[in-house]
Amino acid sequence: MSSRNQQLFDAAQRHIPGGVNSPVRAFRSVGGAPRFFTRGEGPRVWDAEGKSYLDYVGSWGPLILGHTHAPTVKAVQEAAALGLSFGAPTEAEIEIADLLCDILPSLDMVRLVSSGTEATMSAIRLARGHTGRDLLVKFEGCYHGHSDSLLVKAGSGLLTFGNPSSGGVPADVAKHTLVLEYNNAEQLAEAFAKQGSEIAAVIVEPVAGNMNLIAPKPEFMQAMRELCSKHGAVLIFDEVMTGFRVGPQCAQGLFGITPDLTTLGKVIGGGMPVAAFGGKREIMEKIAPLGPVYQAGTLSGNPVAVAAGLVTLKATRAPGFYDSLAARTKQLTDGLTAAAKKHGVTFCAQSVGGMFGLYFSATPPTSFAEVMQCDKEAFNRFFHAMLEAGHYLAPSAFEAGFVSAAHTEADIAATIAAAEAIFAKGV
Template sequence: MTMTNQQLFERSCQYIPGGVNSPVRAFKSVGGTPVFFERGQGAYFWDVEGKSYIDYVGSWGPLILGHAQPDVVKVVQDVASRGTSFGAPTAAELEIAELLCQLLPSLELVRLVSSGTEAGMSAIRLARGYTGRNRIIKFEGCYHGHDDALLVKAGSGALTFGHPSSAGVPEETASHTLVLNYNDVAEVEETFNKLGSEIAAVIVEPIAGNMNLVQASPQFLETLRTLCTKHGSLLILDEVMTGFRVGLECAQGLYGIQPDLTILGKVIGGGLPMAAFGGRRDIMERLAPLGPVYQAGTLSGNPVAVAAGLETLRQIQAPGFFDKLSNMTRKLTDGLTAAAKKHGVVFSAQAVGGMFGIYFREIPPKSFDEVMASDRDAFNCFFHAMLEEGVYFAPSAFEAGFVSAAHGDAEIDKTLAAADRVFSQKS
């Protein structure tokens, strides 16, 4: 007999911490029972109880082509039939490395890894090894994986070093990380004026997606680039989420910013575990076996993941791909905004490429504090009402959403009709 979502969750809690293998899946933020999914196709997926949902999570971004895209499935099957892992070089690894360097002008050398966390951790180690410095700047609300140095929250005031945001992170590790306010140009300038010679790197999401979607101002990113160059620090753009999701040259192409190092993930694996970090040749050549900075991974460049990534990257290069994706995403956010306004609900939304953010506040936020000032209770009610309607948004007011190439007018129209019904209940 098929088990229900509730039964599966209760059983999972007996064997998995919190019943889930990644915290946001637990529905702690929104309340209720997590949905257990069984299969996906295109813009839809189905839970174990047989209910279908229009999916706006897309495995948190990688599924830019939709679920079970036939060409991706075929290459995965073909490659898996010849072996799932070798722990040795393959020609496909070279092919995807060449392609990434061709698509992103900032990449001269690139190394494949298995997760965004691994890429972020490795980029930080490389930056420290290259500069001989220890200090790192990150920004409140940006998430770069669960590496100790990056699980840090803001200190008690300007120019105070961060504090661990997770148990198990030593204070001395966190003390090397400065946490500043996103989009605060003056604070960045003040910090570099006082500590510039000690800063190894600045790491930033050019479009934040882990405090909901928050766009960097052009001045903010330009200031980071200028100050890093002036003080000999490295600028690391975390494009795990935005990479090949907001455009073919990623967020750095949209902003015209050349980072020293770039972190990639999600889309480049086509839904399988793969990420990468890369950048200037002189920096990347500090990695072993060429240099003294050690980094390794048994499953790095896994042939099945590389195959899925190559096919995905091939398809998103089609003429007009991102124009169509962007238009469909804006249709969603414009429609949601109009439906909320019609019924007098305080709401705003924005979209960049295939990413979007929805907020229960009058205008889109520009900082972590503004995100936190949104009406989270209103979001939670909206989330559950839309779930009942068969629309699956991220189960948190602090996560960006994603539209895939499989989402068409029918799915968007269906979503907007559901939202109109939900908002009408609040008017």
């Protein structure tokens, strides 16, 4: 007899492409049937068969306070009772915009949208409109949503134009995107030396989280800032994932680099669909209705979603919140690394704030090419063994994981113990 999860997955594939509404959920990378979740509470989720898991995905990052955080749920219920959507301004939009600009010195103005893809797409359009240039620089392995300009892979040689990495993306669009190696300051400098007057913007995940977690080299971060300033390009930090996840002022505060534009999402919605882009006043005033760069959205600033975001953001302002979150996450990565070493398994892990990466390699990778050298099959076996033991990790060797404030020391210890038992048997 097939499991309830498998039955639901079979049913889903009748009318939903691949049975899922976002590709990584399909378990194609790791194999098997995805878990269909029915509820969550604190650090745990329950699937359609009633099995409980300690959750280290957290809806891919937004649930920094854990599942069904009571004040957040209450705020959503109260906002929904007053109206689900108006398509008109609300006072809560002012409050969240003021809060974001108060917290992040790089933000003079901010525009709310509904998804991270929408935020990055709009920020790039704004950067091009502001500079009057077309060329966009992105980095291999960084993901910035699924708009056409960003679904581009590296060309066949250094500093060649990009090629579409998805069907449906015209080559004429892809040619305006230059894909370079993450953490390679020298390559970036060469690109600016050759094409600096054509570059509208550089967009980057300041901590990469979509090729597993890759920490930035300080010289790489500094080079981006200096080169963009020198050549008049816009530096865009895509903090959809890192925003209020790695520290109280996001990655830009953690590393002391001020971008020209920032995109935010995930945590600022507390599990509801809210995202934003913002930055320098002289750039943001180019957006409609003040300027010629058009952007609009029917559900932008949705009152129910903004209510969830406000409660979540305010909760993260509590003294010591991020110190505690970072310590708990480091407890996990240090414990897993020690457990693997004890049993001679080639494995390591690292964390930045409340994000972490697991790698079946001797040292943490620093680029997309190094990520691809990790033992993906070992990860897949480890993933399924951990899943069976009741610990839900990202179902891909190329995704970062997340710890929430709801995870206790005992939860982390239980996860480490489960992993050690698996390592002892040999992955």
